[in-house]
Amino acid sequence: MSAFGRKNGPGGTRPAFGVAKPMHIVTPSSGAPTLREPSVGGDQFPPITPAALNPEGAAADLSPSQVKNAEAMARLSDRMNAEHAADEGPQGFDASVHKIKEQVLPRLLERVDPEAAATLTKDELAEEFRPIIMEVLAELKLTLNRREQFALEKVLVDELLGLGPLEELLNDPEISDIMVNGPLQTYIEKKGKLQIAPIQFRDEEHLFQIAQRIVNKVGRRVDQTTPLADARLPDGSRVNVIVPPLSLRGTAISIRKFSAKPITLDMMAKGGSMSDKMATALKIAGACRFNIVISGGTGSGKTTMLNALSKMIDPGERVLTIEDAAELRLQQPHWLPLETRPANLEGQGAITIGDLVKNALRMRPDRIILGEIRGAECFDLLAAMNTGHDGSMCTLHANSPRECLGRMENMILMGDIKIPKEAISRQIAESVDLIVQVKRLRDGSRRITNITEVIGMEGEVIVTQELFKYEYLDEDANGKIIGEYRSLGLRPYTLDKARQFGFDQALLEACL
DSSP states (O other), X not given: OOTTSOOOSGGGOOOOSSOOOOOOEEOOTTSOOEEOOOOTTTTTXXXXXXXXXXXHHHHTTSOHHHHHHHHHHHHHHHHHHOOOOOXXXXXXXXXXXXXXXXXXXXXXXXXXXXXXXXXXXXXXXXXXXXXXXXXXXXXXXXXXXXXXXXXXXXXXXXXXXXXXXXXXXXXXXXXXXXXXXXXXOEEEEETTEEEEOSOOOSSHHHHHHHHHHHXXXXXOOOXXXXXXXXXXXXXXXXXXXXXXXXXXXXXXXXXXXXXXXXXXXXXXXXXXXXXXXXXXXXXXXXXXXXXXXXXXXXXXXXXXXXXXXXXXXXXXXXXXXXXXXXXXXXOOSSEEEEEOBOOOTTSOOOBOHHHHHHHHTTSOOSEEEESOOXXXXXXXXXXXXXXXXTTOEXXXXXXXXXXXXXXXXXXXXXXXXOOOXXXXXXXXXXXXXXXXXXXEOTTSOEEEEEEEEEEEEETTEEEEEEEEEEEEEEEOTTSOEEEEEEEOOOOOTTHHHHHTTTOHHHHHHHHO
């Protein structure tokens, strides 16, 4: 008797692997029953074929879908078994300069007046430092070649006037994002892909000082009482800082860099972010004062798209931009940027985006542009769109045009506005003309995936129609996604608005 209450086969012995099947009785036409011999190996044990012994040869017999599935499972297995090596910090020449800097910097600070150094430019400071550095190197009995001397001067000037190790990354035009995860780990984004950066900070105190230097330049503060801060660099790059106790690895700095050269819709079309017809439609939408909402995820290119659309604004129009941290770089002469203000230590004095939108209505704007809407200020922007400020634009986080409309409804409901949901939906439908959906694909490329018109209301539902769509087709051997931009051939609902500016025929040809 086994542990499960059954006998172990006939005679109490444990059966072999598998269960034998009885031989089948076959009755031939003669009428005498005979036993049929089972095939070699039986039904449960099929014969071994050459393909089973040669998996590579067997793969040739598989269908393309089976091969693709096998490759996908192999990638999952590789990811499961991968071991990630720890970053070892700067290597080679950078490591030697970094080591010398640690010896020279304390003695250099003893000989330099920080207040006087702060009044000099980087070039002037480098000239003043050169003889002092030579004295310190002589004291330490260190001999450097010309290349090492220039590198040491640059590193020391960056420490005193710049942002230390971050200066090297900020000067690289190929880097679009910098993410500092504590003093020992920094990641960068190049061409849509994340990779480790060969820099390190001395310690947590060094990193915290650089974070304070960033936020102090824009009149904000970061410490244990206010551990979160949004700021910007002189070139307009957006910075977010979070410090302990909220960040458990130490001070974390996230920098979103922006191109020094303004990006246009034509440049985006040539880069593959949209088709030529989509670029033409967006140019007309910007010039004809369409109310546009740009929707997308984090890092998908919403701000870049907003900057590109701003190129189509008439130079004679007065444009106000409202943001938490001013990062928009509009390409118009009559442009006034406004920025919110956080509360002070007593929790007073905060100026929100909603406050600035209400105040902007008294400043005679032609267009109001919001960097991003997150709450009840959405209703104030819709009211502005409906009261003579058509051509206004904003961005928000959403995964599709339909989700974008739902988020706008939810953001208005988050406020204290006591109006029914149907009235909110109708206000959105009457205010918004176009939704541009942007997305960052998994290969790092950024695409305009949808251009959708908001037509109006049908019952309680907001009706939309899609003008353009990006369709995924395949992926090449290098992991680059292949797709195509399709025009759905629909007559634009905004054609009448384009006719007022003389672009109706051009818009119709772009969409058909």
